[in-house]
Amino acid sequence: MLNMNVKQSFFSADNYIKEFFKVLMEYSPKLVSAFIILAVGLYGIRFINRLSLKIMVKREFDPTLSKFLADILIWALRVLLFVTFISKLGIETSSFVAILGAAGLAIGMSLQGSLSNFAGGMLIIVFKPFRVGDTIEAQGVVGTVSEIQIFVTRIISANNQTILIPNGILSNGIITNFSVAGMRRLDLSFSLSYETNIKEAKDLILEVVCKHPKVLKQPEPVVVVRELTDNAIHLAIRPWAKNEDFGMVSSDLLEQCKNMFDEKGITIQPFVRDKNS
Structure with a gap:
């Protein structure tokens, strides 16, 4: 009896192995072709992405728009490649789309922030509050915009730090763009002692300012009394x-x-803190 059970188990295992190899041989062409399509598709997507960027640069597209369109194109092609891949494996795409649609609502609810960032990126591209290369201040950060991606904007600060700001909060917040006008006004100040001749101090400052080669002649620089304190x-x-x-x-x-003040004997008044404060 024991020998018969062993023989039956052996034949059963042997049948399973034969059936497995039979299914594998029947399914292997689909499997191989699917992975070939995947490999070729990934290479093709990279090639198309590089080609599209070169075409947009050659036709002098806005750099901000070029990168954003390239990102959307590459993600659309990836989705198309994935659908083609699973279809080649024999999975019904209609069933898959139905499952994906059912899961889409739950995924969308959990990714509200990402969808908001995508919408924010679209608003930035359409209304152009800033472009790649502009110097901006937003969300407490000052730097030069190096890239506007689908979900985030990349900013390089003055000390070469890379800062990523989500497009959602960026598009809904206050943005100061220093590059639109092409020039900026400096707001400098000096605190001088009451022994100082105001007209003499103003004339000396204007002399220094006007001699600087990088100071613009128009608008004219001005020096004014901002405040008289104790x-x-x-x-x-x-x-x-x-x-x-x-x-x-x-x-x-x-x-x-x-x-100049040191040379002319003009005293810069140090800050004096109220002893009663």
């Missing part, structure tokens, strides 16, 4: 410079004005 005369210096020269001009003027 312990100091506060002068405001308002020259204009191109965006790319803003940081250098600000640093140069502060240094040169300080040297």
Whole structure:
């Protein structure tokens, strides 16, 4: 009896193995062709992406729009490739689409933030509050826009840090674009002692400002008395410079004005804290 059971188990296992190899041999052409399509498709998508970017650059498309359109194209092609791949494996695409549609609602609810970011990216592309290469301030961050992706915008800060801001909050928040006008006004200030001759101090500052080669002649730079406090005369210096020269001009003027004050014996009033505060 024991030998008979062993023989039956052996024949049963042997039949399973034969059936497995039979199904494998019948299904292997579909499996191989599906993976060939997947490999060729992935390579083709990369090729199409590079080609589309080259065409848009050659035709002088807006860099912001070019990258965004390329991202949408590559994701659409990936979805099409995936559907083709599972169809080649023998999975009914109609059933798959029905399942995907049923799951789409739940996925959409869980990915509300991502959908909001996608919509925000579309708004940025359409209304163009900024473009690639612009210097902006948004969400407490100042930097140059290097890339606008489907869901996030990449910004490079002055110290070369890469900052990613979700497009949803970016499109709904306050954005300061420093690049639109092409120039910026510097708002510098000095606090001088009450012994200072105001007219002399203003003339000296204007002399320094007007000699700087990067300060724009128009609009004209101005120096005004901003405030008179208990312990100091506060002068405001308002020259204009191109965006790319803003940081250098600000640093140069502060240094040169300080040297001029030292040379002429004008005292910069230090900050005095109220002892009762």
